[in-house]
Every structure is written in structure tokens, then in C-alpha cells.
Amino acid sequence: MSRTVDEHAEDRPRIVIHDPTLRDGHHAVRHRLDAEQLRGYAAAADAAGVPVVEVGHGNGLGASSLQVGRARLRDDEMLAVVREALPNSRMGVFMLPGWGTGDDLRRAVRHGADVVRVAAHCTEADVAERHLDLLGETGVEAQGVLLMSHMAEPGRLAEQCAALVSYGARAVGIFDSSGHYLPTDVTERITAITAAVDVPVIFHAHNNLGMAVANSVAAATAGATIVDACARGFGAGAGNTQLEVVVPVLERMGFDTGIDLYALLDAGDLAERTLMPAPPTISSESIVSGLAGVFSGFKNRVLDASRRAGVDPRDVFFELGRRQVVAGQEDLIVDVVTELRSDTTLRARDDGGRGAARS
Amino acid sequence: MPRSEPLRVAVLGAGLIGIDLVTKIQRSPALSCELVVGRTEETRGLRHAAALGCATAAGGVDALVAGREPFDVVFDATNATAHAEHWARLEPLGTLLVDLTPSRVGHMVVPTVNGADALLHRNVNLVSCGGQASVPVLHALARLCRPRYPEYVEVVTTAASVSVGRATRLNLDEYIATTETAVRTFTGVADVKAIVNLSPARPPAPFRVAMSLVVPGADEDTVAAHVEAAAAEVRRHTPGYRVTACTVTDERIFVAVEVTAAGDRIPRYAGNLDIINAAAVLIAERYAARRPRAGATEELS
Numbered sequence: 153m154s155r156t157v158d159e160h161a162e163d164r165p166r167i168v169i170h171d172p173t174l175r176d177g178h179h180a181v182r183h184r185l186d187a188e189q190l191r192g193y194a195a196a197a198d199a200a201g202v203p204v205v206e207v208g209h210g211n212g213l214g215a216s217s218l219q220v221g222r223a224r225l226r227d228d229e230m231l232a233v234v235r236e237a238l239p240n241s242r243m244g245v246f247m248l249p250g251w252g253t254g255d256d257l258r259r260a261v262r263h264g265a266d267v268v269r270v271a272a273h274c275t276e277a278d279v280a281e282r283h284l285d286l287l288g289e290t291g292v293e294a295q296g297v298l299l300m301s302h303m304a305e306p307g308r309l310a311e312q313c314a315a316l317v318s319y320g321a322r323a324v325g326i327f328d329s330s331g332h333y334l335p336t337d338v339t340e341r342i343t344a345i346t347a348a349v350d351v352p353v354i355f356h357a358h359n360n361l362g363m364a365v366a367n368s369v370a371a372a373t374a375g376a377t378i379v380d381a382c383a384r385g386f387g388a389g390a391g392n393t394q395l396e397v398v399v400p401v402l403e404r405m406g407f408d409t410g411i412d413l414y415a416l417l418d419a420g421d422l423a424e425r426t427l428m429p430a431p432p433t434i435s436s437e438s439i440v441s442g443l444a445g446v447f448s449g450f451k452n453r454v455l456d457a458s459r460r461a462g463v464d465p466r467d468v469f470f471e472l473g474r475r476q477v478v479a480g481q482e483d484l485i486v487d488v489v490t491e492l493r494s495d496t497t498l499r500a501r502d503d504g505g506r507g508a509a510r511s
Numbered sequence: 512m513p514r515s516e517p518l519r520v521a522v523l524g525a526g527l528i529g530i531d532l533v534t535k536i537q538r539s540p541a542l543s544c545e546l547v548v549g550r551t552e553e554t555r556g557l558r559h560a561a562a563l564g565c566a567t568a569a570g571g572v573d574a575l576v577a578g579r580e581p582f583d584v585v586f587d588a589t590n591a592t593a594h595a596e597h598w599a600r601l602e603p604l605g606t607l608l609v610d611l612t613p614s615r616v617g618h619m620v621v622p623t624v625n626g627a628d629a630l631l632h633r634n635v636n637l638v639s640c641g642g643q644a645s646v647p648v649l650h651a652l653a654r655l656c657r658p659r660y661p662e663y664v665e666v667v668t669t670a671a672s673v674s675v676g677r678a679t680r681l682n683l684d685e686y687i688a689t690t691e692t693a694v695r696t697f698t699g700v701a702d703v704k705a706i707v708n709l710s711p712a713r714p715p716a717p718f719r720v721a722m723s724l725v726v727p728g729a730d731e732d733t734v735a736a737h738v739e740a741a742a743a744e745v746r747r748h749t750p751g752y753r754v755t756a757c758t759v760t761d762e763r764i765f766v767a768v769e770v771t772a773a774g775d776r777i778p779r780y781a782g783n784l785d786i787i788n789a790a791a792v793l794i795a796e797r798y799a800a801r802r803p804r805a806g807a808t809e810e811l812s
Contacts, residue, residue: 217704218665218723218763253684275711276672279680303711358578419793460760476712483667483721487756 164408168378170204170267170354171197171395174234175246177386177427178210178412179449181223187233189427190225193383194237196422200415204267210388210477211480212271213245213260214252215399218220220449228298231263242266248299249279254286258305258311261290269295270321272303273478276375277312277319284319296321297354302332302445306341310348317349323378325354329449329479330391331442335370342374356380357393361441362434364393367403372402383423384431389441389448391432392508395465396420440466444473449465453482469491517543518799521575523597524588525549525567527676528611531777532586535792541799545582548574549589558781562812572597572658574655581606584795587693588612590678591685599633606799608789610636611681621646622790623744624697629794629800639686640783641668641751643790644745646697646751648766651741652734653698657724661764663725666690669708671715674781678767683707690732717769718782719755724764738766748789751782761806 153375174190190207192433194350207230209223210213216223223230235243244267245260257268268287272281280296287294296316301309313324326341333341338355346353355371357364357380368379381398396416399409424431444470454472458465473487520542522529529547536544547560552569561567568574571593575585581604587597594614601608610617610666617634620626624646629635637643645666653661668690679686690705710716735757745752751771758765777784 215706217667217706218663218725219667219706219721225676249683250687250709253687257685273672273709273711276709278677278707279683282681300711406571465686477709478712479710480667480706480709481669481710483669483719486758486765487767488690490756490758504544 153298157438164165164406166377167372167402167407167409168203168352169399169409170244170378171202171382172206172244172246172380172384172392173197173382173395173423173427174207176210176382176392178208178223179388180386180391180428180432182452183209183216183223185427186224186386187229190230190233191237192426193419193423196415196419197383198238198241200419201411202241202416202419203410204242204244205238206246206267207231208245210212210335211248211251213234213247213256214340215248228259228263231260231265234385235264245268246270246271247283249283249479254283257283257286261287264498265292267293267295269297271297271299271327274298274301275312276309280316281319282448284316288320291454293322294320297325297327297356298390299327300329300447300487301326301341302328302330302337303476307345309341309343310344313345314348317351323352323354324349325356325376325378327356328358328367328449330445331358331364331438331448332445333357334361334363335366338367338370339374339474342371346375347351352377354378354380355471358387358390358442358448359385359392359432359434360390360438360448364391365398368393368398369405372405372407383420384426384428386388386423386432387448389432389451390434390438437465437469440469444469446472446477447479449479450482450485453467453485457485459488463489463492463496517541518583518795519543519545519580520584520586520795521546522586522588523548523572523575524678525554525560525722526588526678527674528784528788529586529588530559531781532588532611533560533565534776534790535760535788537549537794539562539792541796542584545647546575548572555596572600576604583607583731584609584798586791591682591689606633607795609794610634611787612678613685615640615685615692619693619696619698620794621693622681622748622793623647623649623765626794626797627798628634635794637787637790638788639690640670640718641666641686641707641720642690642693642768643786644668644768645690645695645722647741647745648723648738648768649722649724651737652699652724652726652764653700655733655737661698661700661724661726663702664694664698665674665704665706665723666694667706667708667721669710669719670718670783671718671780672711673715674708674783675719678686698720715778715780717780718786719767719772720770721765721767725762726764727762729759729764734759734764741778742768748793749786751779751785771792
């Protein structure tokens with residue numbers, strides 16, 4: 153970092169900061185960022201020397217839908233705007249097979265995407281095989297990431313990451329999509345993965361239990377060299393690792409991020425002013441979502457449906473957790489809310505209205 | 512024409528779909544499963560088929576055309592990219608090809624919607640498991656909207672990870688394109704989106720398809736009645752098909768169905784295999800009831 157005192161930058165281990173503010177942050181604003189917002193933040197991140205700026209619908213390429221929310225802009229528009237605003241930084245995109253397709257990837261590559269992440273849920277790495285293979289011919293940096301990783305044991309995640317490498321991923325890693333991990337969970341998993349692969353390892357945290365920065369530090373300490381972080385933590389639910397915090401923290405720990413502190417702080421301020429009605433907070437529902445292991449991005453949907461039906465959103469999160477839903481299964485919220493409503497009605501009738509106490 | 516002898520059928524592909532198909536064929540008095548073909552010998556699928564009492568062969572489609580007499584019906588349970596070649600090889604033999612891959616090569620059939628079409632085509636495509644589960648409901652709702660059309664239709668399929676084999680995993684793009692094409696074709700709606708989730712939950716989650724339609728002014732009771740009527744039709748061949756949610760809010764109809772596999776050797780959650788295989792067997796049985804054996808069909812066409 154250029155404004156800290158350190159004459160030995162070249163000796164320090166490098167961490168690549170990957171910034172999905174303009175992708176994951178979309179979950180917080182129902183995927184409605186406009187071109188001016190994208191352009192402004194991308195330019196600020198570029199000026200700070202953030203190496204990778206990711207953009208897209210919250211669930212990635214091709215994911216604009218009623219299921220998770222319809223984006224204001226088409227993928228093509230988002231990519232064109234951000235590409236132009238990044239003279240130095242690389243542009244990243246994200247795609248989950250089943251939501252996006254090979255055509256979406258080819259279009260993103262034509263738009264100048266440099267880093268292309270193909271995602272799969274924790275144990276489903278093989279759905280990414282064909283898409284990682286397709287990217288091999290394009291010259292972009294193809295990465296493979298495992299979502300909802302808390303649902304699988306460390307050894308299993310390591311096997312799955314090795315599979316992603318065999319399909320052509322040049323970096324692999326895990327997302328804590330529910331914000332469920334504690335630092336020791338992260339250490340155990342990143343250690344297992346770094347032992348199983350010889351490519352850079354990625355970690356992406358959510359902040360449901362207030363652990364995002366601590367977990368990112370644990371990941372870097374255990375050998376992850378690509379760390380995801382968003383301005384003001386702008387992301388689904390309780391948000392992600394806060395970019396302007398984790399960068400100086402990593403620098404103080406002796407890692408080199410290559411990012412300029414003041415310009416980074418400016419980008420964070422700009423993000424707060426222009427991208428979000430308010431920075432993410434750890435709301436009651438987000439805490440429950442993290443405890444229950446439910447994808448943070450379900451928050452707005454659960455709140456909407458619970459309010460309409462008059463049920464406790466916390467009960468909805470615990471029930472979704474019991475069913476082990478993954479990101480993308482937002483349609484189950486309606487069923488769970490309906491079931492809880494009839495349960496509540498029955499119980500109110502049976503016990504004279506003491507209400508639904510969660511066991 | 513009534514027949515006494517069962518049709519000679521073969522299953523190409525010994526994955527999850529192929530093996531469940533064998534068990535369903537074996538229950539049908541109209542069909543006799545004469546051969547199950549895999550790509551290579553000694554695969555788990557072929558051993559499973561042999562254990563079920565079927566003759567098995569390796570070598571893919573070559574093994575099917577090698578016999579002296581062509582099969583009456585071949586079920587293609589391989590993958591979308593291989594299907595075109597299978598059709599090219601089998602078409603000259605007069606065999607009915609029932610395609611369970613999302614290839615979009617043959618004529619798309621959903622039994623409760625256009626089942627009669629199956630008798631007019633020699634290559635019948637069964638869309639996808641999500642297509643089989645969603646099209647009956649979407650077709651009924653599109654008719655209900657007439658003379659207008661829904662502005663947009665979305666179909667989200669969730670299948671248990673353990674019920675989805677390698678071919679389907681490699682064919683997710685084809686699965687999406689084929690399901691979208693079928694929904695467009697059967698509803699007349701241009702703006703359509705299909706999405707697929709694989710659920711790693713343990714115990715596995717039942718097969719589920721959620722449908723959303725953007726339609727102004729729909730009445731919830733009328734919608735529910737039409738959805739339930741369509742579901743009752745599907746239950747005639749897939750008894751574990753049920754509607755789990757049906758709501759109308761803000762100009763949006765939302766319907767979710769779940770399919771559990773009932774009364775078969777496959778686990779209950781594998782409704783995706785159950786519904787598409789039940790459709791495949793139903794089509795072959797109707798063909799058996801109407802058609803003489805392959806090789807004697809020219810005078811009918």
C-alpha cells in the first residue's frame with residue numbers, strides 16, 4: 153500500500169484483492185444498479201489499483217429473473233460500461249451453470265472480461281466441467297468456485313477443488329455464502345484446499361456473524377492468495393468482507409495488495425454515497441440466516457413473503473436451513489411461509505394463541 | 512390394432528435414467544426389454560441392467576443396428592450431443608426413437624398436452640424432466656389467459672444432486688435451451704426463461720419445479736382449479752405429481768409442483784427420473800396399441 157511505511161514490498165507475500173461490489177452488491181438493491189452507478193464505482197476502484205473488479209447480476213451472468221430479481225441493465229450493458237471504466241484493473245464476471253450458459257460466457261469474453269468465475273454448489277464441481285473447458289480456448293483467467301461451502305467437509309471441498317483444476321480452472325476456492333464460518337472453520341478448509349491443488353486459492357466471506365474480515369484474514373494466513381472484498385461490504389444480506397478494512401489489515405499483517413489507501417477510502421466513500429441507501433448492517437434476520445446456514449441473498453425475499461403472510465422471518469430462515477436450501481432455491485420461500493402460516497394458525501387455535509415458539 | 516406379442520424395445524444408455532427406464536419397461540405387458548446398451552463393457556449401469564435380467568451390450572448405437580431384426584422402439588437415454596447420430600443410424604430401420612435427452616432433434620411431446628402427436632413421428636423428444644413437469648400446467652394457464660398471452664414465463668427446476676447423472680450435468684445448457692423452446696412452443700409466450708438448481712441437501716430434496724407467469728388480472732381460485740385439473744391428468748401416469756404452492760400476487764402467478772417417485776425401485780426424491788420415464792413408457796405403450804412391428808409399417812405411413 154503506497155501510504156504505509158514499508159520499504160520491502162517486493163519481499164511481502166502478494167494477495168490479489170477481487171472486488172465483487174458491482175456483482176454481489178446487487179443483491180442488496182434488488183439488482184437495480186444503473187450505468188452511472190457502475191461507471192462511477194468501477195473508475196474509483198480502478199484508480200485505487202484494485203486488481204479485479206467484478207460486475208453483473210447478483211447471481212451472475214444470465215441470472216436476471218423473477219426467482220432472484222430482474223436486473224435494471226442487461227448483462228451486455230453492464231459489461232460494456234464497466235469495461236470502459238477500467239483502464240488498468242481486470243474485469244471479472246461470475247456464472248453459475250444452470251443459471252447462465254456457455255453463450256453468456258462467450259459474450260462476456262467478447263466484452264473483455266479478464267477473469268471468469270464458474271461456480272458450483274459445494275459438492276457439484278462437475279457441473280462446471282464443460283464451461284471451464286470452453287473458457288480454456290479463450291485465454292481469459294478461468295476460476296472455479298464452490299458456493300455454500302459450509303455444507304461440505306474440508307476433505308470433500310479439497311477434492312472438489314482438485315476436480316475444478318482438472319477441468320481447467322487456474323484458481324479455485326470457496327464462498328461462505330451463508331456467512332456461517334468461524335475463523336477456525338476457514339483455516340481448516342483453506343489448509344485442506346491449498347494442500348490439494350497447486351493453483352491460487354480463493355476465499356469469499358459473508359458477514360452474517362460479524363466474522364467476514366476475521367475469516368478473510370484466517371484464509372490469507374492459511375494460504376489463500378485471492379481474497380474477495382466489497383466497498384462498505386456491499387453485498388447480500390449482512391454484506392461481505394469490507395474492502396477498505398481488510399486491505400489495510402492485510403497490509404499490517406505483512407501482505408502486499410498493491411492498493412493505494414487514500415484512493416481506496418475514496419472508493420468506499422463513493423460507494424456509500426452512490427450505490428446503497430445505507431451500508432449493510434447485521435440485522436436480526438441476517439444473524440439467523442448465518443446461524444441457519446441459509447444464503448444471505450434470501451433476506452429481502454424472506455422479509456417480503458413473511459411480512460405478507462404475518463409469520464416470523466426468523467422461523468422462515470431456520471426452516472429453510474433445516475431443508476438445506478442452496479442459493480437459487482428462492483422459490484421454496486413461498487412454500488415454507490405458507491406452511492408456517494398454517495402451523496401458526498393451527499397452534500394458535502390449539503394452545504389459545506401462545507404463538508409459535510421456536511424449539 | 513390390438514397386439515398379443517409385446518414390442519421389442521431397447522434402451523440406449525445405462526445411466527440413472529436408462530436403468531430406471533428398464534424397471535418401468537419390465538412392468539409393462541406391452542413392452543419387452545430385449546437389450547440395454549452402454550458405451551463400454553463392465554460399467555455399473557450395465558451390470559445393474561444384467562442383474563435386472565436384461566441382455567446387455569457395449570459399443571453404443573452400433574450394437575443396436577447389428578441385430579438381424581430392428582427393434583420396434585429404442586429409448587435414447589444418452590446425451591444431447593450424441594442423439595443426432597443415433598437418429599441418423601436408426602431412422603432407416605423404421606424404429607420409433609423415444610429421445611430422453613434434451614437434443615431438440617425430434618418432435619417434442621408432453622403426453623397430457625399433445626400425446627397423440629407421438630403416433631405421427633418416428634423421433635419423439637421428451638424435452639426434459641422440468642419440461643414434463645411444467646408444460647402441462649403452463650399450457651393450461653396459457654389457455655386460461657386467452658385471447659391474451661402471459662407476458663413472461665419462468666421455470667425453475669430443482670433436482671437432488673444424487674438423482675442427476677453425468678450426461679445431464681454436462682448437458683445443462685441444452686437442458687435450459689430445450690426446456691425454454693418447449694415452453695415457448697406449448698404456451699405461445701416468447702419471453703421465457705428456464706433455470707436449473709442441483710440440491711446437495713441430505714436427505715435429498717424431492718424433485719421440484721416452480722413456475723412464475725406474469726399475467727395481469729388472474730383470479731386465484733380459477734387459476735388453482737385449472738392447475739389442479741392439469742395435475743390430475745399428469746397423475747394418471749406419474750402418481751407422485753402434486754401441486755405444493757399456487758398463489759396469485761401482483762400480476763404474477765406462482766405455481767410449484769413436486770414429483771416423488773412412487774412405487775418404483777428408485778428413491779422417492781428422484782421424481783425427475785420418474786416423470787420423464789413414465790412419459791417415455793406411456794408413449795411406447797400407445798404406439799404398441801396402434802402400430803404393428805417395425806419392418807411392416809410402410810403401408811400405414
